[in-house]
Amino acid sequence: MKSFIAVGSGSKMSDFTLDINTWIDLFPEPMLAMNAQGNIVAINPSGREFFGGSVLNRNLRELVATPPEKLNKWLPLWQQATQMVPGTLQGHQGQKIEVQAVGIHRCQPPLILLRLFRQPRLLGQFIIQRQQFEQLQQQMARQTALIVELQQQQKQLEAENHYLQQISQQDSLTKLANRRTFESRLRLVWQEAAATHTPLAIVLLDIDHFKDYNDTYGHLAGDRALQRVAYAIKSQVRATDLVARYGGEEFVLLLSQAHHDAAICILERIFNHIRSLEIPHASSPVKPYLTLSAGICIATATPRDCPISELIATADAALYEAKRSGRDRYVLQTYAWISGPISQEISPCPSEKAP
Template sequence: MKGTLTEYIRLFPEPIAIVNSNGEILAINDGASLFWQQDAQELIGQSLAVLLQQSQDQVQAWLKLCQGNAQMLAAHFPIPQPETNHWVIEGIGINLDGEPAILTRIVPSFCHNQQLLAAQLQQLQAELARQVALVTELQQRQQTLEQERQQLQILAQRDPLTALGNRRFFDKALSRLWQEAQVQGHPLTLALIDIDDFKAYNDCYGHLAGDRVLQQVAHTLKAHVRSNDAIARYGGEEFTLVLACLSAETALQILNRMRNHVRELKILQSKAACHPYITVSGGLCFVPARNRATLTEIFAIADVALYQAKQAGRDRCVLLTWSPNAPSNP
């Protein structure tokens, strides 16, 4: 607030200064600088008693009187000048950043009246209030822009059809979970899940029906995911899942529950498909704690596991464990 008040006392032609309760000048405008015939920076910190050629006790008593009067002119001092004594200094108490201060102005003695100072102070306060309102509005706009930026960031990582994370989201989540697993020393499981014979379903029922299937399957899969796991639509009819801090047996159980619940949706499949209802197959790569695996190797092993599940008749899950000699893509 001090900086704002300093800016706006410069708008006034009269010599105006702000002093603290000890009479030391905190801020001053160009009019006061011209009046005292000193540079503004040289006047900052100077004692008002010295400038007025009055005793410190007299000025201190006047300042206390000003502090106790926040509405009307408190008192005035004549200002000694080389050729005239027709100037007076007026003061009024204000609050500056929670600290008491005094707003002073220098006027010809014939202009010395309470109404004039009150009107000009009211003008100053109105202008300050307007500026505070502008700053508040700017802060609100900045907050709104930040919220919109965050929302756009979320949308940029979300698949619009299924509301799951997209590939960008999953790549970031996998990298984060992988780093945590390496640092904390816990196992990790990467799963690739694919809707069986999805092309046959689309060919039979159309792409709109296929979109509804993707949404239903995504909803079913997500219902089994914990808050510290990550699931995403990786592309087409393929989904990806990372399960942290679970044994290989538990991870496989979760994938099989997902698979069973998708089948229990009883979405009729095309007659050209292997099964009468929509099913999914899953390939899992279990990575033990304290390993030397790479993400490229993990994906390759999960892809091999998914291929084996498809070759074995679909509607099943296959789990492979990472090892230095794990199988690569067929």
């Protein structure tokens, strides 16, 4: 492989000199352009690879081991030549670098174009190193692409995992929490209530005569009614409360830090809101629109394990009593560890309360 170097005697270069970079970039061989003092003013990509790093404005004697007096003899000869003049430079590792130079007199000041003949052994090493570098670049590009692909796959897996986790905790029809999520949250709330000595409430709500509703309006209308009721219930609870679908037309509330008055206040809001919707229910013997019945269990937590089944059983017994008493109302019971339910309070709908 060959290369050229150009050298001039002055400091101010013409437009032709300034374009020398563009011109020598067309050559595959390493090429340099120098002034009369041997300072490099232009170099092509192959030349930068050969000498390594940035060599602009450096002197040729810094890049090769040629004695200064010998190089000083070569520079005027190269500058004055109108045809190729041979020469020999000595590289840093002692290898000989054969060159040919010619003066470029159209440049102002004139430049010298120098072509380097590299030894076959050195050229072979250069080619091998360049191939190894290109292979390394390709390998790094493949690894980068693989990393990007793995990152994208990881994000996709995280999104899918989040979706699967979400649907595993959510009722598909109403988008409320499901029974599993309710029980898991109840255990946590029980532990917190035991630590803070605060009461909590579990509420079971049931849509009155919902089987008759499905028989009258069809199951698609029944699904839409469940969705409306679910949204209505959730809109009336606190941000810290949990609303879940317990099964069929039954919902469950978990009210943290809720004493009797707080639980009753929340239930009153829910019942009044459901009544205000006036979702038609022509086959209901209670009202001509959808109504709810509810059972409330108020409990004070202890350090013992959460008695989920007993709490639900207490709320369910209160719900049964609300239905037996005429529906469209709630019944409140207090859960105690030793004696079970110890008190009961029945609340009819506002229009049925005694004056």
